[in-house]
Amino acid sequence: xxxxxxxxxxxxxxxxxxxxxxxxxxxxxxxxxxxxxxxxxxxxxxxxxxxxxxxxxxxxxxxxxxxxxxxxxxxxxxxxxxxxxxxxxxxxxxxxxxxxxxxxxxxxxxxxxxxxxxxxxxxxxxxxxxxxxxxxxxxxxxxxxxxxxxxxxxxxxxxxxxxxxxxxxxxxxxxxxxxxxxxxxxxxxxxxxxxxxxxxxxxxxxxxxxxxxxxxxxxxxxxxxxxxxxxxxxxxxxxxxxxxxxxxxxxxxxxxxxxxxxxxxxxxxxxxxxxxxxxxxxxxxxxxxxxxxxxxxxxxxxxxxxxxxxxxxxx
Amino acid sequence: xxxxxxxxxxxxxxxxxxxxxxxxxxxxxxxxxxxxxxxxxxxxxxxxxxxxxxxxxxxxxxxxxxxxxxxxxxxxxxxxxxxxxxxxxxxxxxxxxxxxxxxxxxxxxxxxxxxxxxxxxxxxxxxxxxxxxxxxxxxxxxxxxxxxxxxxxxxxxxxxxxxxxxxxxxxxxxxxxxxxxxxxxxxxxxxxxxxxxxxxxxxxxxxxxxxxxxxxxxxxxxxxxxxxxxxxxxxxxxxxxxxxx
Ligand SMILES: Nc1ncnc2c1ncn2[C@@H]1O[C@H](COP(=O)(O)OP(=O)(O)O)[C@@H](O)[C@H]1O
Ligand SMILES: [Mg+2]
Numbered sequence: 001x002x003x004x005x006x007x008x009x010x011x012x013x014x015x016x017x018x019x020x021x022x023x024x025x026x027x028x029x030x031x032x033x034x035x036x037x038x039x040x041x042x043x044x045x046x047x048x049x050x051x052x053x054x055x056x057x058x059x060x061x062x063x064x065x066x067x068x069x070x071x072x073x074x075x076x077x078x079x080x081x082x083x084x085x086x087x088x089x090x091x092x093x094x095x096x097x098x099x100x101x102x103x104x105x106x107x108x109x110x111x112x113x114x115x116x117x118x119x120x121x122x123x124x125x126x127x128x129x130x131x132x133x134x135x136x137x138x139x140x141x142x143x144x145x146x147x148x149x150x151x152x153x154x155x156x157x158x159x160x161x162x163x164x165x166x167x168x169x170x171x172x173x174x175x176x177x178x179x180x181x182x183x184x185x186x187x188x189x190x191x192x193x194x195x196x197x198x199x200x201x202x203x204x205x206x207x208x209x210x211x212x213x214x215x216x217x218x219x220x221x222x223x224x225x226x227x228x229x230x231x232x233x234x235x236x237x238x239x240x241x242x243x244x245x246x247x248x249x250x251x252x253x254x255x256x257x258x259x260x261x262x263x264x265x266x267x268x269x270x271x272x273x274x275x276x277x278x279x280x281x282x283x284x285x286x287x288x289x290x291x292x293x294x295x296x297x298x299x300x301x302x303x304x305x306x307x308x309x310x311x312x313x314x315x
Numbered sequence: 316x317x318x319x320x321x322x323x324x325x326x327x328x329x330x331x332x333x334x335x336x337x338x339x340x341x342x343x344x345x346x347x348x349x350x351x352x353x354x355x356x357x358x359x360x361x362x363x364x365x366x367x368x369x370x371x372x373x374x375x376x377x378x379x380x381x382x383x384x385x386x387x388x389x390x391x392x393x394x395x396x397x398x399x400x401x402x403x404x405x406x407x408x409x410x411x412x413x414x415x416x417x418x419x420x421x422x423x424x425x426x427x428x429x430x431x432x433x434x435x436x437x438x439x440x441x442x443x444x445x446x447x448x449x450x451x452x453x454x455x456x457x458x459x460x461x462x463x464x465x466x467x468x469x470x471x472x473x474x475x476x477x478x479x480x481x482x483x484x485x486x487x488x489x490x491x492x493x494x495x496x497x498x499x500x501x502x503x504x505x506x507x508x509x510x511x512x513x514x515x516x517x518x519x520x521x522x523x524x525x526x527x528x529x530x531x532x533x534x535x536x537x538x539x540x541x542x543x544x545x546x547x548x549x550x551x552x553x554x555x556x557x558x559x560x
Contacts, residue, residue: 045404050407051557051558070410070412073410076408078408082401082404083401084401084403084404084405085402086333088337088340088341098409100325100329101326101329101410101411102410103323145405
């Protein structure tokens with residue numbers, strides 16, 4: 001069980017994270033989602049003892065990370081965002097180095113080595129120099145290092161970043177497999193990935209937790225927007241403006257009318273269904289409706305809303 | 316009291332072996348060794364044939380000067396490369412103590428220095444073939460002195476390497492530090508009187524001079540030991556500081 005309580009970290013003037021709280025339950029895969037610069041790496045670095053918090057605390061199995069740094073490091077397997085490999089070593093040497101630092105030697109090392117070779121699928125490259133490996137294999141070796149001591153807790157910082165689509169699928173499968181018996185925190189800036197791999201997600205934006213829950217929970221609480229696509233003929237610009245004046249809740253997101261003919265994208269909150277009223281208004285205004293279709297709010301919209309529209313880095 | 320990692324010499328050995336392998340897996344070690352041997356050889360042979368001195372005094376005089384470049388060159392990457400390559404994040408999140416990392420790296424550098432000094436035994440062998448009445452004791456003392464000076468420079472080099480993720484910056488910094496230590500003795504005459512005793516005490520040349528003369532006084536050994544300890548402690552402090560930035 002990992003508890004993050006009121007955690008803050010600032011670098012000089014920069015507040016990387018501000019008073020964040022979340023919990024990771026035993027045996028769960030937590031997706032730690034947020035755009036670049038949200039503070040994911042900073043948070044994970046505090047949990048793994050690489051950084052000390054400016055405020056708040058993290059406990060792992062009731063041990064305060066700042067006070068029990070050595071014990072925490074023994075329990076956790078960590079794959080940093082920048083995969084820390086020694087290019088001049090052979091894959092085998094790289095794994096032996098990490099194992100020895102954890103006092104896994106001799107017969108124990110042989111056993112551990114065979115286990116991670118199997119799990120991570122690195123048999124073919126075990127005698128190759130790390131510097132010659134493809135990005136996909138490098139990431140597998142990074143994972144193998146992180147699990148060489150068979151830790152209960154695995155922390156992976158953007159493990160699929162920079163991989164090609166096939167490699168991404170493979171690494172996700174691997175993480176799902178590891179997650180069956182371990183507690184995993186996996187950070188990512190890709191919603192779809194977190195949705196696919198994680199049991200639960202914590203969404204971070206600008207150093208703050210903006211959402212925390214399963215996909216279903218997040219959607220239930222999401223007062224999103226419904227969108228209505230309309231293909232119309234003989235709709236005057238004046239009547240389109242009239243629509244938004246009559247129903248102040250409606251916003252026109254797209255308007256490609258030429259001589260009253262074209263496409264309209266309307267948006268309104270899902271709270272109440274306005275399709276009927278819109279239909280009546282269209283008839284009254286003499287529009288000919290060629291097509292009318294509604295798109296439901298999706299989790300993507302929620303993610304965008306939480307991270308970009310609310311003052312995210314690209315706002 | 317926060318828990319800490321117990322002193323584990325096998326972890327020091329782990330880092331030591333990794334660094335030594337890295338030295339000899341790259342061409343850098345060979346190039347620096349060859350250059351070191353060539354320069355000392357040149358000084359040695361020119362003095363040998365011209366002055367016909369039958370000891371290694373020239374070698375012992377010139378090696379500390381070559382060390383000024385040689386040692387910053389072999390230490391500059393020790394920590395800086397781990398920082399720029401991201402492997403520092405691995406090292407310090409493994410159950411390794413900061414001091415195990417620093418001492419392991421330091422010992423690897425000292426070993427490379429010892430290997431370089433070992434190569435100069437060629438000069439010594441040449442001498443054996445030609446000269447008579449060689450003072451073996453003075454030669455052993457001379458080598459010991461060089462190794463101790465090398466140790467201080469290497470500790471300073473590890474410290475400077477921990478200050479930066481840029482190897483060139485680390486090289487320049489450690490060159491400046493060891494250069495100042497080297498020059499202290501020579502600047503003595505420009506110093507106000509009350510400072511001379513102090514300056515003399517922290518001057519490397521002064522202590523090296525004593526040892527090379529065969530006077531191995533415990534005060535000289537304490538001096539070298541504490542200089543090495545000081546720089547290594549500073550390096551450990553710098554590593555710890557990353558957490559608080
Ligand atoms: N060592 C550091 N020094 C200064 N600022 C930093 C440092 N590390 C991270 N930051 C800043 O903190 C913020 C969060 O960064 P980070 O945790 O890396 O986010 P993420 O991993 O979500 O992309 C960013 O604005 C980043 O520039
Ligand atoms: Mg990051």
